[in-house]
Amino acid sequence: MITSAGILLYRWGAEGLEVWIGHMGGPFWARKDEHAWSIPKGEYLPEEEPLTAALREFAEEMGTPAPDAEYELLGSYRQSAQKTVTVYAAEADFAPERIASNTFELEWPRGSGQMREYPEIDRAGWFPEPVARTKLVKGQAQVLDALVRMVGERDG
Numbered sequence: 001m002i003t004s005a006g007i008l009l010y011r012w013g014a015e016g017l018e019v020w021i022g023h024m025g026g027p028f029w030a031r032k033d034e035h036a037w038s039i040p041k042g043e044y045l046p047e048e049e050p051l052t053a054a055l056r057e058f059a060e061e062m063g064t065p066a067p068d069a070e071y072e073l074l075g076s077y078r079q080s081a082q083k084t085v086t087v088y089a090a091e092a093d094f095a096p097e098r099i100a101s102n103t104f105e106l107e108w109p110r111g112s113g114q115m116r117e118y119p120e121i122d123r124a125g126w127f128p129e130p131v132a133r134t135k136l137v138k139g140q141a142q143v144l145d146a147l148v149r150m151v152g153e154r155d156g
Contacts, residue, residue, distance in 0.1 A: 022038060035137050
């Protein structure tokens with residue numbers, strides 16, 4: 001089982017609850033928008049603290065550290081048969097000047113023998129929660145459900 005950890009930032013905007021998500025980079029995702037976005041996250045080793053990994057991965061994928069905020073464990077979610085992601089949420093108004101993600105190497109076009117570098121995240125931004133549902137990869141919808149429950153319990 002692959003274990004990942006991520007950060008889900010949220011804030012309150014004109015349309016209600018908004019979340020910060022990133023569009024996945026590389027040729028496979030280039031022309032996709034629906035279900036092609038993710039919370040900033042990445043893999044970690046069993047001996048590493050998930051929050052430490054989540055903060056590191058956020059910084060690597062955004063090119064700037066995660067905001068100084070009170071991070072709360074939202075939960076661990078099975079994203080696929082092989083992957084579980086532990087998510088931490090925090091209310092923060094995050095507005096980096098630019099996104100400068102780390103990169104990965106991929107043979108493209110497949111079978112060409114040419115290795116190219118692509119950013120893990122090619123753009124990111126704030127989206128109202130209903131819009132984020134259509135953008136996030138399907139396995140992460142449950143993370144939004146948990147966030148809505150968490151913030152709803154505080155208001156109620």
